[in-house]
Amino acid sequence: MPLDLTYFLIALQQVADLDMGALGLVESAWQSSVSTGRMFGWVVAFMGGQRLYLEMEVADVRGGRSPDLEITPLDARQRYPDELENAVTWYRPDHINRRLELAGQFVH
Numbered sequence: 732m733p734l735d736l737t738y739f740l741i742a743l744q745q746v747a748d749l750d751m752g753a754l755g756l757v758e759s760a761w762q763s764s765v766s767t768g769r770m771f772g773w774v775v776a777f778m779g780g781q782r783l784y785l786e787m788e789v790a791d792v793r794g795g796r797s798p799d800l801e802i803t804p805l806d807a808r809q810r811y812p813d814e815l816e817n818a819v820t821w822y823r824p825d826h827i828n829r830r831l832e833l834a835g836q837f838v839h
Contacts, residue, residue, distance in 0.1 A: 735762050736827050738771050738798065742785050745800045753777045757827045759811070761819040772819065773827075774811060784812050 739760075743751055758774040768790040776782045782805040789798045803812055811821065827833075 733826060734769070735760055735771055735773075735824065736830060738769075738787055738789060739773055739785075739824075739827055741798060742771075742773070742787050742800050745798075746785070746802060749783075750777070753779060754831070754833060756833050757824045757831075758782075759821045760824040760827070761815070761821050763819065772812075772815065773824065774805065780807065782807065782809075 739757070754775060755778040756776045758776055760771070760773045762769065762771045764770075768788060771787045771789070773785045774782065775785060784803040784805055786801045786803070787798050805812070810816070
């Protein structure tokens with residue numbers, strides 16, 4: 732399983748207070764690897780129009796530390812978080828949407 736999908740599923744487990752049944756689409760994502768761990772980011776849209784940015788930092792998992800997850804609401808006109816618009820390489824996570832069977836007619 733791709734790492735971005737694996738950690739997205741872990742992120743979903745950590746946001747139990749959101750209605751994940753209303754998740755409509757993972758619009759975009761990014762990931763990076765540094766010597767101290769990995770970072771992942773996902774922009775998600777819900778069927779009701781709410782959009783969130785989820786960012787996960789995965790430190791040395793061998794040390795037993797669980798991943799840190801931050802959730803930021805996005806304005807309807809805001810494509811990405813302002814500070815990350817040009818700071819990371821965004822991609823379409825179609826494989827995540829297919830795996831979760833999200834927005835099937837819109838994902839190629």
